[in-house]
Amino acid sequence: MKRNVLIIGAGGVAQVVAHKCAQNNDVLGDIHIASRTLEKCDAIIQSIREKGSMKTEGVLESHQVNARDSAAVAELIRNTGSQIVINVGSPFVNMSVLEACIETGAAYMDTAIHEEEDKICETPPWYSNYEWKRRDRCAEKGVTAILGIGFDPGVVNAYARLAIDNWMDQVKSIDIVDINAGSHGHYFATNFDPEINFREFTGRVYSWQNGQWQENKMFEIGKEWDLPVVGKQKAYMTGHDEVHSLAVNYPTADVRFWMGFGDHYINVFTVLKNLGLLSEQPVKTAEGLEVVPLKVVKAVLPDPASLAPRYTGKTCIGDLVKGEKDGKEVEVFIYNVADHKEAYEEVGSQGISYTAGVPPVAAAMLIANGTWDTGRMANVEELDPKPFLDLLDRIGLPTRVRDEKGDRPWNEAV
Template sequence: MKRNVLIIGAGGVAHVVAHKCAQHNAVLGEVHIASRTPAKAQNIVRSIQARHGMNHPGLVQAHGLNALDVRATAALIRATGARIVIQAGTSFLNMSVLAACIETGAAYIDTAIHEDPSKTCEAPPWYANYEWKQAQACAAAGVTAVLGAGFDPGVVNAYARLAVDELFDEVRSIDIIDTNAGSHEKYFATNFDPEINFREFTGSVWSWQQGRWQENRMFEERREWELPVVGRQTTYLTGHDEIHSLSTHLNVPDIRFWMGFSDHYINVFTVLNSLGLLSEKPVRTDGGQEVVPLKVVKAVLPDPASLASSYQGKTCIGDLIRGVKDGKPHEALIYNVCDHQAAYREVGSQAVSYTAGVPAAAAALLIASGVWDTGSMNNIEQLPPRPWLQLLETMGLPTRIRDAFGDRKLLSPCGALLKAA
């Protein structure tokens, strides 16, 4: 059994990961949080202590770390005795943290695809440009690496795998739908790192259609959906991490990602982008100072973690899957609804961070217990989905299914698939 967890990062997602790991420290052991800004990591420690968030006496400790420094990261892994490392910081760090895990033999978990600061919306399959190049090194070192263990990517991948394996005879299309019907009462803010958020939308939109890659512009294709709890939501075809792995690992001809945006968000985004303020390329001011416009915008926007206390409403994220069952056309929406205020009451976060952070902690539990400790690199859809989804039922992210037979829980308390009434 692997014990002791090192969490890289101290933002909104890392905050949730740390709380959930502390809630399960009887299994996971010590919880260490490392950030380039040690005070932010210490704030998470205080939050856990204030909520009496540990289910067993143990250590929760903050550390300072520049995780781009592979040698320093490896040294901290060894010093803490961490056998599981959760990369919950900016996705610019993925490859450095993964390298440190390969060097030390620690298991690696992340929640998003690696990004190069000088590039945006890379050509597919994006994973092949970075993480997948280290698959042989992981196997040679016996290192378990779980890629994209958030919600999307992550839980939606598990939904897709379960549908292909157990719910359909043939899956013809997967539409991943991510909507946030909440309000944070700010004029404008992003729900996670603004730099990463904007970079998703400033380049090409890649989707997998008719068994090949299709390129579109952002906000070019719009679709409305009638969703459980949150009602009618407007979404736009968007490029996203999970398409880059699902298109490789599942034999499904159409896989698309749709994200909800308000008109206000689109208007502000369009103005910023048109002015060049979302560029990742440095510019020089008339005073001779070199700045990156996107980093300036990030600096003036609210910290996503600060939104939690006033956030109201719910998110709804899921997979709308179409195909064939028992020789007939079949459609099912597999989804989760998460409440912003419920997340805040439990761990002091908003639902967007909660839905990304809880699955990563659940993945750590499956590695610790050996269920997902494969000694190799895998995306979520390459791993058995049911143990993870069953854990999430108990950790605050239950799954429901809506199909021709009604709307119901997907899994029973013992983990069996529930039959339609």
Template sequence: MKRNVLIIGAGGVAQVVAHKAAQNNDVLGDIHIASRTVSKAEAIIASVQEKGAMKQAGALKAHALDAMDSAAVAALIRETGSQIVINVGSAFVNMTVLEACIDTGAAYIDTAIHEDPAKICETPPWYGNYEWKRRERCKAAGVTAILGAGFDPGVVNAYARLAADEYLDTVESIDIVDINAGSHGKYFATNFDPEINFREFTGTVYSWQNGGWQSNRMFEVGREWDLPVVGKQKAYMTGHDEVHSLAANYPDADVRFWMGFGDHYINVFTVLKNLGLLSEQPVTTAEGQEVIPLKVVKAVLPDPASLAPGYTGKTCIGDFVKGTKNGQPREVFIYNVADHKEAYEEVGSQGISYTAGVPPVAAAMLIATGEWDVGSMVNVEELPPQPFLGLLNRMGLPSRIQDETGDRALEF
């Protein structure tokens, strides 16, 4: 059994992680939150205390930390006695935090793929550029490292595995669809870190089709999806983390990721990109100041965490998985619907943060109990999905399935 959790990061997702960890501290033990700006971690602690989220009395502490300093991360792991690290900081710190976990033996969980600040959209498979290069070291050290354990990537990976194991004999395609039908009431904002959000959409759109990597431009391929609760929604094929691991684990299937965008978002994004304001490369102003345009845009946009109080509407995220069963064609849609207002009322964050923040806590609980403490590096689809999805059912992210027999809740 592993106990005591160190949460890296103090944004909207970290707030959800802290609340859910507090609600389950009988399993997880002490909770520590680390951020470069310690006041942000302290604000999360105040929110947890205000909501009375702690299931039982226990440690809940804030720490100042530069997560780009691997030695400092390792020192804090040792100081706090943390045996599980949930990394929900910037995608730029993944490797330094992972290195600290390999050094100390702590289990590692993240929710997104590592990114080099100076590079956008590297050669696929993306996990092969950084994470998977450390597989053997994790195995040699007996370190459990669960990659991409948010919702997408994360829960959608578990949905693909569940479909392949229980509902299909062969898998021909996996289409992951992410629709946010909510409204934050701002002229323009992103639902998570604007820098990471825009980097995701300025590069090549990679999909795995016909046994190989296919490339497209952003917003080049779109289609309408008819989904439960949110109805008919336009979504565009987008490059995304889970495509790169699912393609490795299901190489005979086409794997695509689709995200919903409104016309207003596309128009603003296109203007910013065409003006060069989404570039990660530095430019020099007339006054001689060197700035990175993308970071300037991030600085002037609303903090995603600030959107939560006024956010309304719902999200629908899930997998359409096609294949055969008993020699006949079959398709299943396994999905979750989340509500922005309900998320805010429970944990003070909007629904996008909620869907990303609950799953890594479920993964941490499965490491704590030993069910997912595998002593090696894995992506979520390489683990049994039933205990994970069963926990999520009870923690606020219930799963449903739609097939030829109708639409029903999934019970585990």
């Protein structure tokens, strides 16, 4: 049994994580929030106090730390007595935070694959370049490390496992669809860190098809999806984290990720990319100043956390899984619908942050009660999805199933 949570990061997702930890602090214990910028941590704590999110009286503290400094993170883990670390900082700090957890024995989780700032779209599977190299050390030290435990990656991995375990003898394809049918009212903005957002879309699009990696260009392959609540939406095949673990764990299935984009987003993105403004490589200005174009674009765009008050509409994220059962073809769509306004009213963040921030708290609760405290490194599809989805139902992200028998809550379908 583990208690006391250290949250690394102080952005929009961290705000959701902190609020949800506070709502469940009877299970999770002390809550600590750490970032390079102490003021951001203090603002999250103020928000928790204003909304009365603490379930019981307890420790709620902010700390300043450089998450790239593994020794400093390890010292903070020890000083706070934290046994669970939720890393929702930049993917650039994954390795340093993971190393601190391996050193101290604290459970680790993150919501995205590690990245190096000067590299985009490395050789797949991406997890094998960084996280998976530390699997043996986690096992040797009995350290629980749950990778990619946001929504996508994360919940969608659990959806794939649920579909395969309960609907089919053999899986043939896993198509993950992420649609944001909301509106933030700005001319142009990204729903999470612009630097990370654009890096996803400037490289090659990797999918796993016919037993091998397939490469495409961004926006090269699109299709219309008819989804619950949000209706017909255009989505494009995109490279994404979860493809890289699902392809290894289900190698006989085609694994693809689809994300919805409007024409306006695509037009602005294309102009920025063609002008070289999305490059991660430094350039020199006429005045001799060295800048990274992508960081300049990030600096002039709205902070994703600032979008929340004006955001309206809904998201729909789910898995369409196809396979065979008793010699017959079957398919099932497992999904969640989230509302931007409802997320803001509850925790002060928009729906994209909400869907990313609630799942790691559910995972932390499963670590705290021992259900997911595995003492090893695991991707989400390697863990029993049912207790995870049960908790998500209770704390804000209910799951539904649509198949030949209709549309209903997941636990009525399995």
